[in-house]
Every structure is written in structure tokens, then in C-alpha cells.
Amino acid sequence: MSSLAIHLLWLLIHLVISIFFFVLKIANVLESYLISSGFLKKYESINVGKLRYLAVVVDSEDALQINKVIKLVQWLADIGVKHVCLYDNEGILKKSKDIILKNLSCVKLFEEGDEQSLRGKKTMSLEFASQSDGKEALAKAANLLLKKHLKLRSLGENQEEKIFTEAHMTEALRAVGSGGPEPDLLLVYGPVRCHLGFPAWRLRYTEIVHMGPLKSLKYGSLLKAIYKFTLVRQNYGK
The missing domain is CATH 3.40.1180.10 (Decaprenyl diphosphate synthase-like)
Incomplete structure (x- = not known):
């Protein structure tokens, strides 16, 4: 297949895809208008x-x-x-x-x-x-847990109490707001x-x-x- 034929095929595919998305966009706009105008009754009763x-x-x-x-x-x-x-x-x-x-x-x-x-x-x-x-809050929460871990370690608490779980992280995230x-x-x-x-x-x-x-x-x-x-x-x- 010549380079010209390949180029024409690529243009045809690009045109078909462009037309498809254009039609889809028009359909979405029309549907949005019908919903906003109250023509589609099922959207009037939302739980x-x-x-x-x-x-x-x-x-x-x-x-x-x-x-x-x-x-x-x-x-x-x-x-x-x-x-x-x-x-x-x-x-x-x-x-x-x-x-x-x-x-x-x-x-x-x-x-x-x-x-x-x-x-x-x-x-x-x-x-x-x-x-x-996001990341900053996670870092603050981790730092809070580390301080708690070091405190428990200094008090000689049991190893089980030094294991951090998802619940501990959730509590720490709440503590840092x-x-x-x-x-x-x-x-x-x-x-x-x-x-x-x-x-x-x-x-x-x-x-x-x-x-x-x-x-x-x-x-x-x-x-x-x-x-x-x-x-x-x-x-x-x-």
C-alpha cells in the first residue's frame, strides 16, 4: 500500500471518529436540555x-x-x-x-x-x-503515629501496641484535620x-x-x- 493510500486511510478514520464524537456531543447536549426542561419525567424523582x-x-x-x-x-x-x-x-x-x-x-x-x-x-x-x-496530611499523620510509637517504646509497652492499623491511621488523619x-x-x-x-x-x-x-x-x-x-x-x- 502506497504512502498516499495510508495517509488517505488515516484521514478517513480521523474524520469518522471526529464525526462520531461530534454527534455524541450533540446528543448529550440535547439530552441535557430535555432533562433540564423536565421532558424526561424519570429524572424528577431522585432518591x-x-x-x-x-x-x-x-x-x-x-x-x-x-x-x-x-x-x-x-x-x-x-x-x-x-x-x-x-x-x-x-x-x-x-x-x-x-x-x-x-x-x-x-x-x-x-x-x-x-x-x-x-x-x-x-x-x-x-x-x-x-x-x-492529601500527601501533606498523610505525612503529618505518619509523624503523629511515629511520635506515639516512640512514646510507647520509651514506656516499655508491649510490641502489639506498637503495630499501626488502618484504624490508627484514620484516627491520626482526623487528628490533623x-x-x-x-x-x-x-x-x-x-x-x-x-x-x-x-x-x-x-x-x-x-x-x-x-x-x-x-x-x-x-x-x-x-x-x-x-x-x-x-x-x-x-x-x-x-
Whole structure:
């Protein structure tokens, strides 16, 4: 086969793939519009109580779009989600915490909220997290466990008490302020399909959904992702 034929074949394959993704994008936009407009009735009755804790991971560049983030959180409150964690790697959302809270009367900080105060349909607790709650927090927790180990050693405690378990690490992470709940669902807004550094120890049973860039934020797509999660049966094992 000549190089010209190979080049033409490559162009044809590229064209077919481009058309496929273009049609898929149009279909998703249309579906999102139909959901938002209420034409698809099944999305009107969501068992949002099954979603106890939701995490939203935003790419650091997208996190600069604070108005989009505020709109997203407001939509989640309107849907009835009670507990949300906002994460970006560089801590931009943490730094913008005051602006976000000022524009959302329905939100309380995670540390301040409790089940009694969140009984209102559109009230939620909001946690802010960043990379400092990841590797740095793990290092602080490990250092705390080491100090405890050295203390036990100096007191001549039994060897069994010097063995660190998962429960010890969880307790240490909470002690350094990074032991938040494990999300049931994690929504990723950004160009790549990964959790972008969200603390891995909080993702043991988490469903992860890539939502695309934040600039393409759509209410229908958000509602669809939450609806699909409520239909999933999670098996946690023994």
C-alpha cells in the first residue's frame, strides 16, 4: 500500500471518529436540555437520600471560574444534596471560600453543620479541600503515629501496641484535620479522567464520574450523573 493510500486511510478514520464524537456531543447536549426542561419525567424523582456525601473535583484552571463553581453548588443544593466537598489541587477554592459562602445563603461550613441544622431541603454543608489535605496530611499523620510509637517504646509497652492499623491511621488523619467522610460519588470537572490528587484513602468505595470541563457545566448532565448513581447497587464485601 502506497504512502498516499495510508495517509488517505488515516484521514478517513480521523474524520469518522471526529464525526462520531461530534454527534455524541450533540446528543448529550440535547439530552441535557430535555432533562433540564423536565421532558424526561424519570429524572424528577431522585432518591437523593442515597447520596450521603458528594465530592466535586475541579481542575485548578477551571477552579478560577468561581461563578461557575457557585452555580454548581447552588444546583446541588436545589437537588437536595446535603454534604459536598469541593476540591482543587492548588487550593484556589479554599482561598475563595469567603466569596463562595457569601454568595450561597443555603450553605454552612462542614465543620459547623450538623444533621439537625441541615433539615431544610436546600441547606447543605460544604467542605473545602486541596493537595494539603492529601500527601501533606498523610505525612503529618505518619509523624503523629511515629511520635506515639516512640512514646510507647520509651514506656516499655508491649510490641502489639506498637503495630499501626488502618484504624490508627484514620484516627491520626482526623487528628490533623484531614479525616473527612468517604464520598459516595465523585464528580470530576476538567480535561483529564482522574481524581486530580483527591485523597486516595477517601475513595475506597467511591463512584467516579468525569463531567468534562467546567465551562461546559450543564444542569441536565449533573442531574443525570446523580440519578444514575442512585440506581447503582454497591457491594462493599465482607
